[in-house]
Amino acid sequence: MLHEVMFYTKGPGDQVNCKVCPRLCNIVPGKRGFCRVRENESGILYATNYAECSSYALDPIEKKPLYHFYPGHLIMSLGTVGCNLRCGFCQNWQIAQGTPSTTRLNPEQVVKLALKQKERGYPCVGLAYTYSEPFMWYEYVYDTAKLARDAGLVNVLVTNGYVNEMPLRELLPYIDAMNIDVKAFTDDFYNSTCAGRLEPVLRTVELAYGHCHIEITNLLVTGLNDSPEEINRLVDWLAGVDPEIPLHFSVIFPITSWSYRLPPGRH
Numbered sequence: 001m002l003h004e005v006m007f008y009t010k011g012p013g014d015q016v017n018c019k020v021c022p023r024l025c026n027i028v029p030g031k032r033g034f035c036r037v038r039e040n041e042s043g044i045l046y047a048t049n050y051a052e053c054s055s056y057a058l059d060p061i062e063k064k065p066l067y068h069f070y071p072g073h074l075i076m077s078l079g080t081v082g083c084n085l086r087c088g089f090c091q092n093w094q095i096a097q098g099t100p101s102t103t104r105l106n107p108e109q110v111v112k113l114a115l116k117q118k119e120r121g122y123p124c125v126g127l128a129y130t131y132s133e134p135f136m137w138y139e140y141v142y143d144t145a146k147l148a149r150d151a152g153l154v155n156v157l158v159t160n161g162y163v164n165e166m167p168l169r170e171l172l173p174y175i176d177a178m179n180i181d182v183k184a185f186t187d188d189f190y191n192s193t194c195a196g197r198l199e200p201v202l203r204t205v206e207l208a209y210g211h212c213h214i215e216i217t218n219l220l221v222t223g224l225n226d227s228p229e230e231i232n233r234l235v236d237w238l239a240g241v242d243p244e245i246p247l248h249f250s251v252i253f254p255i256t257s258w259s260y261r262l263p264p265g266r267h
């Protein structure tokens, strides 16, 4: 179902400029943005993936990973398709870059699904927008998070943090916790390995801090972002925001079916 997006401007010749993430894609009629899920139809920018779930499951909250937010509880987790980064080591490339089948779950349905888990006696605290990048179905997350909040559920984002300030500020009042990937601490890594930039991600961490509970994840990619110097710089920067913010280091699972290959001898 097409759903008009919230943050974009119209330009000459029915071109549109998407404002959700730092890519600021300029999209001509009939084309989609870098993330493959926002399409210009006759000068209106639509989300093509509104309510289209690529996967959903009741997960332990520690799987997000969140270790200091309702520990021992479960959370109804759901994701869509598309991504605004292109990480060569992507662990979820089938849904980030592929075209998997989806199940339609509108905001009311997914809130009911989470509430039903509670009725059944599961310690389900709310909804996690995860598996794929939640800002890729921003409008759906926004609508669902408001309903979930009204129903007494919490909302969790598991995100790459590559988002613009205005959409982030609009959504934060409905978000209770975030796990934000800081994939490396150099612009060079973001540029060459993810087709992105570091600065917007750090800004997201700083903005989210103070609005909701945050934890950070750094996926160590052998030989590319795991030097002690780089890790020390990340740790020092995060301690400058707040030394109490949990920082998770996760290990890469080598994936050979997409573009990334670990350097020889580094598996």
Ligand code: SF4
Pocket: 018, 019, 020, 021, 022, 023, 024, 025, 032, 033, 034, 035, 036, 038, 083, 084, 136
């Ligand atoms: S959300 Fe998608 S279309 Fe919008 S700026 Fe980012 S990559 Fe481009």
